[in-house]
Amino acid sequence: MTVEETIKKDIETTFGELVRVEIERKHRVRAYTPRNMVLPMLAYLKQRGFHQFTLLTCVDWIKDGKFELVYNLYSLNYNVHVLISTKINRDKATMPTAINVYEMAFDYEREIHEMFGVEFEGHPRLDEFLLEDWKGIPPMRKDFDTRKYVEEKYGMKDLTKELFTRKEQPYRGPGSNG
Amino acid sequence: MKLFKFAQSRSLWMMHFCTGCGAVELPPTMTSRFDMERFGIIPMATPRQSDLLLITGYLTVKTLKRVVRAYEQMPTPRYVIGFGSCTINGGMYWDSYNVIKKLELYIPVDLYINGCMPRPEAIIDAFLKLREMIDKGEANAWKKYIENYEWYKKNQAEVFDVEKWSLKK
Numbered sequence: 001m002t003v004e005e006t007i008k009k010d011i012e013t014t015f016g017e018l019v020r021v022e023i024e025r026k027h028r029v030r031a032y033t034p035r036n037m038v039l040p041m042l043a044y045l046k047q048r049g050f051h052q053f054t055l056l057t058c059v060d061w062i063k064d065g066k067f068e069l070v071y072n073l074y075s076l077n078y079n080v081h082v083l084i085s086t087k088i089n090r091d092k093a094t095m096p097t098a099i100n101v102y103e104m105a106f107d108y109e110r111e112i113h114e115m116f117g118v119e120f121e122g123h124p125r126l127d128e129f130l131l132e133d134w135k136g137i138p139p140m141r142k143d144f145d146t147r148k149y150v151e152e153k154y155g156m157k158d159l160t161k162e163l164f165t166r167k168e169q170p171y172r173g174p175g176s177n178g
Numbered sequence: 179m180k181l182f183k184f185a186q187s188r189s190l191w192m193m194h195f196c197t198g199c200g201a202v203e204l205p206p207t208m209t210s211r212f213d214m215e216r217f218g219i220i221p222m223a224t225p226r227q228s229d230l231l232l233i234t235g236y237l238t239v240k241t242l243k244r245v246v247r248a249y250e251q252m253p254t255p256r257y258v259i260g261f262g263s264c265t266i267n268g269g270m271y272w273d274s275y276n277v278i279k280k281l282e283l284y285i286p287v288d289l290y291i292n293g294c295m296p297r298p299e300a301i302i303d304a305f306l307k308l309r310e311m312i313d314k315g316e317a318n319a320w321k322k323y324i325e326n327y328e329w330y331k332k333n334q335a336e337v338f339d340v341e342k343w344s345l346k347k
């Protein structure tokens with residue numbers, strides 16, 4: 001049995017029906033987890049040897065009305081990544097914070113809060129992080145219209161208009177003067 | 179007056195605000211290969227002692243605040259060179275949500291260097307051009323800032339909170 005299969009079997013015997021585990025490829029296992037099982041899952045994997053919290057990221061599934069949070073853990077011993085992905089509701093998105101299990105989650109959660117607007121319950125410091133004086137909806141959401149925002153905020157009306165109405169000039173190679 | 183201008187244009191102290199990728203072209207410009215010191219230009223650590231502000235590349239809103247503060251601390255006459263296409267119209271960040279597009283809306287610019295990124299030859303060329311402009315008395319962008327202070331502040335207020343950021347309390 002390969003390492004990935006052992007890990008898959010262990011997770012399945014511990015959590016049973018609640019999670020669906022897939023081996024995506026060599027060195028990568030993915031566990032589809034319901035929202036309330038994420039923290040137990042993180043705690044379990046941490047004592048199972050996954051000491052490195054590599055990444056927390058978010059995907060906006062706007063048509064389903066869901067955010068998908070992906071917790072990316074890594075173990076040096078097994079050389080395996082485990083991705084825990086969970087779907088939460090998109091409007092008024094909340095999620096219990098993971099900083100009690102992995103301290104590393106602190107900044108990732110701040111970032112996700114700023115870029116997607118997910119509230120992490122119990123996080124002590126969800127204030128300005130990368131953006132400053134940001135007004136408007138969080139910029140990484142799919143319903144954020146970047147071009148409109150840019151045109152209004154940075155005085156780019158004329159320039160974008162010009163860019164998109166200009167006739168395409170075929171490129172004729174270097175030295176041909178256009 | 180002519181002597182003053184001569185002296186000014188031949189000992190420019192430069193503060194380079196290395197914000198974007200183009201800043202990697204500055205070390206060769208400063209060091210022996212292109213050697214900008216032969217024109218009397220030396221890099222300076224603080225805005226209060228420098229004449230020339232070189233903005234190398236894109237500015238996020240967060241950085242723009244710092245640039246404005248640095249610019250306002252510089253003694254007059256002060257000169258600004260915008261370096262790279264990002265300072266002209268946003269360059270490859272033309273549709274980015276957090277990068278300002280036209281530097282001249284927020285602080286006055288004497289001279290732009292086109293290119294992404296400009297080579298050291300282009301930078302030296304711009305320095306020589308600036309020197310010429312100072313000699314002829316054309317590099318007067320800093321006066322524009324004083325005369326149109328309200329206008330610049332209005333533009334700045336559109337992208338960040340000027341009140342919260344200003345030094346006077």
Ligand code: SF4
Pocket residue numbers: 198199200234235236261262263264265269270293294295296
């Ligand atoms: S002009 Fe090009 S090299 Fe300069 S900061 Fe912008 S993207 Fe980078």
